[in-house]
Amino acid sequence: MIRAILGRCGIACFVLLLLTPLCAAKKNGAPGMPGPPDLLLEGGRKLTFERIFSSEKEVLGRPGFWTRLLNVVAGEPDYRMVVRPYGIAVDSQGRAIITDPGAAGVHIFDFAHHKYKFIERKEKEKDAMLAPQCVALDAQDNIYVTDSESGKIFVFDANGKYRRALGSLKGGEGYFKRPTGIAVDSAAQRIYVTDTLRDKIYVLDMQGQVMQTIGKHGNGSGEFYYPTELHLDGNNLLVVDAMNFRVQWFDRNGNAEGAMGQIGDSVGQMFRPKGVAVDSEDHLYIVDGLLGVVQVFDREGHLLYFFGKRGAGLGEFQLPSGLFIDHDDRVFVVDSFNRRVQVFRYHGLPKQTRGAGQ
Amino acid sequence: MAGVVLLWALPSAAQVAFGDLHAGANGLLTAGYAGDFGNQQTSAHSMTLGGSGTIGGYYYNPQFVSFSVMPYYNRSQDNSESQSITDASGYTGTLNIFNGSHYPGFVTVDQMWNNSGTFGIPGEEGLKTKNDSHGLAVGWSLLFPDLPALSIGYSDTSGSSSLLGSDTASTSANRNFSALSTYRLAGFFLNGGFIHVSTDANITGLENGEAETTSGSSNQYRLSANRSLPYNHSSFSIGLSRGSYSSNDSLGGESNGTTDTANVNVGLMFPKLPVVVTAYYTDNLFGSFQQQLISSGQAPVPNLISPESRSLSLTASTFYTILPRLVVSGYGERTEQYVAGQSYGLTRFGVNVNYSFEKAIKGLTFAAGAVESADQQGNTRVGFVGHANYRRSFGRWEVTSFAIYDQDVETLLVTYTTSNLNYGGSFKRNLGHDLHWVGIANATRSVFEQQAGNASHGESFSSMLMWRRASVSANYTESNGTSILTANGLVATPLPPSMISPGNVILYNGTSEGGTFKINPLRNLAISTAYSKAHSNTVSPLLMSNNGSKMYNGLATYQFRKVLFNAGFTKFQQDISSSSTLPSVITSYFFGVSRWFKGF
Secondary structure, three states: OHHHHHHHHHHHHHHHHHHOOOOOOEEOOOOOOOOOOOEEOHHHOEEEEEEEEOEHHHHHOOOOHHHHHHHHHHOOOOOOEOOOOOOEEEOOOOOEEEEEOOOOEEEEEEOOOOEEEEEEOOOOOOOOOOOEEEEEEOOOOOEEEEEOOOOEEEEEOOOOOEEEEEOEOOOOOEOOOOEEEEEEEOOOOEEEEEEHHHOEEEEEOOOOOEEEEEOOEOOOOOOEOOEEEEEEEOOEEEEEEHHHOEEEEEOOOOOEEEEEOOEOOOOOOEOOEEEEEEOOOOOEEEEEOOOOEEEEEOOOOOEEEEEOOEOOOOOOEOOEEEEEEOOOOEEEEEEOOOOEEEEEEEEOOOHHHHHHHO | OHHHHHHHOOOOOOOEEEOOEEEEEEEEEEEEEEEEEEOOOOOEEEEEEEEEEEEEEEEOOOOOEEEEEEEEEEEEEEEOOOEEEEEEEEEEEEEEEOOOOOOOEEEEEEEEEEEEEEEOOOOOOOEEEEEEEEEEEEEEEEOOOOOOEEEEEEEEEEEEEEEOOOOOEEEEEEEEEEEEEEEEEOOEEEEEEEEEEEEEEEEEOOHHHOOEEEEEEEEEEEEEEEEEOOOOOOEEEEEEEEEEEEEEEOOOEEEEEEEEEEEEEEEEOOOOOOEEEEEEEEOOHHHHHHHHHHHOOOOOOOOOOOOOEEEEEEEEEEEEEEEOOEEEEEEEEEEEEEEOOEEEEEEEEEEEEEEEEEEEEOOEEEEEEEEEEEEOOEEEEEEEEEEEEEEEEEOOEEEEEEEEEEEEEEOOOOOEEEEEEEEEEEEEEEEEOOEEEEEEEEEEEEEEOOOOOOOEEEEEEEEEEEEOOEEEEEEEEEEEEEEEEEOOEEEEOOOOHHHOOHHHOEEEEEEEEEEEEEEEEEOOEEEEEEEEEEEEEEEOOOOEEEEEEEEEEEEEEEEEOOEEEEEEEEEEEEEEHHHOOOOEEEEEEEEEEEEEEEOO
């Protein structure tokens, strides 16, 4: 009898323990953790940490009274989280669009309007999207996603509605062997796609017809060994030439104009170059997946500074991949293995003082 | 109360950490109602309430110390002719230490309390029972490379049950200790160990106020060695074991003994003639049987015969491939036993001849084979089997079909021939716009040749139409033939009807038809309905029955966030002419809700 009573009391205590929020306990990876200190650069420039995000819940903002009441009664919804994010782009409305091969879909985080959307097509009979890799946007904010597994490019409108698949052959297979990097030139109506396994860049019209190819296998100028990410910068097309451990740039006609980078596992060198982007001062940002850093170079290839290190804390990365810099110089880094996106802001010099400052 | 519970359940995120202690918790609360109504019974209503939870975590690292505790509580109340209340609660706790090291260990504790009460049984007072049990298990291993692996384990389980208001009660306890070791040495895989099992049971309140106490224990020492032989995957193994047991029953007396066994296996993989030879010896046949009973927690049987017994058996088998598809296999077996002062000997040998061929032409695959078996008493059976499969796509049609025929001639005691034919096919048609149509037909027919009027046959047809989140299906089945009644129901007659007593042969004939409709109109909402109707009749010299049944069934589940709702109904109508009762109709409804919580 006493044992039974003790047992019941134990169960009751357990239930209370189970249901208590335990607000005082420390939570791993909570946004309240202190961020990295500002990185002060020469000439008054600096790089500051802004935030991380990884879940639909963070977009939706503070819930209202009725939502909170519903959360208490029925529990919170199963918020979608990023699983294995890879590529990122930010559209004209400030929405972060993130490819996620682990979830076989694309996340759209709209912090301004507290909205979230997930695009997926993995269960479609025709043109299923299996492993979305990189993403690019056109002038209308249409979303272009490369699928490295199906060998196709999927096009969605700004609301995430499926429009078409480029490179989808009659039998259902994809035209590309492993499409990865993508860039869209809306003015010229051109789409640039990297086919990593073919060591080529395909130039397509907006209907997906191949107009030109750039490069071939090799390590010379204009040649590639597993090219991956692309970035359009003014008149230049930047190409991450991954296994040649460099970044090459081309003019819009595909003529090689320059390259920078050398193999190595120390600062200023490249070991696993991933995402590439350019800030408002024309500095080149390159993510290194294995070193866990973002390195910033000038166009002559001189290292200006770097940020990040391997780890799980704020400002630290594990297998970072995609990179995007928006018009406000906010630097979005996809921290793939940590399942999150980290946002920094580069505070450069005002445009009128830039010449003197440099 | 529910409101209070829900207010406690404020959402919080992920696992928490207290220093190096990391923990997480979740739980499930459930409640439900079910009601039954029928024309042959009074209505019954029952309510259930339950909860379960899990607290798990680790200290420093999951491979250093990890733990989990899983308590539960369930209660149900039934308001019917015989009202009842059941109440069950308990927990299981597990602690693992040094999981990722060379010396992992674990501790598991479980405890259960079960109470039930049944009232309103005509002529009986309230019946209240109480059952409790307790368990503890501890284990530890030493797993260093290049050294003998050692695993030691101890478990202790005990239980008690009692009928409240009476003297009837029982307790039981079971303890188990084992020490096992493995080691590789000079190409030998060595395996040795010691296992001790002891059981105790006590029952009071038997007839005449008697009590019965039983206790038993057994010890087993075993050693074995396996080795691959340096010739074409040949192998050799030897095993020795010694077991002793003793038991004491306050009503049945004492029993004890010792058993020694030895076995040897040799497999010589000659390229065309592999040979496998095994030998097995035990010096106490009866004791090995007793020890199996004690090891499984059962009471040993009394010694009714002379305990001296021994057994030696030798077997050898081989096969020879004459042609790529023609194989001859043979076996020989010699067994000598001494039981209850008598010696027995048995020699058996036999030969099988098997031939088969296979061919494939444009989606059509067919094969045939024959087998001939014989032993020292002569030819025992001749068999033939053939099968064909066809699979092909025509535009949006996918078609498959098959046919299997086998014929078997038994010649051992009585010569008779059986033949079986199975055939069928299926199609799948993509109608576009996510609309698919599937059809399946199968038939089977078995006959005892030269025995007219004894064929059994069955046919089944089904079809399904699927469109996105909805599907509708229909099926029809028909069968008839001869059968016999066994503990598992009616089974096809294994021997020609002339060899079975006519009183045991039952003629059967039945048809059934049904259909289902399933739909997921919303992402987390599933609705399904089903209808089935069956009609059958059985005829035997002693019984003739005409049976029919109808069933309507509906089920709906809906998950809203962490809450799962489910509800359903069943209407069942049954009519058995031989039971001399009116057709019965039972309608039952149920509704349940469960809420999953994440504590921290």
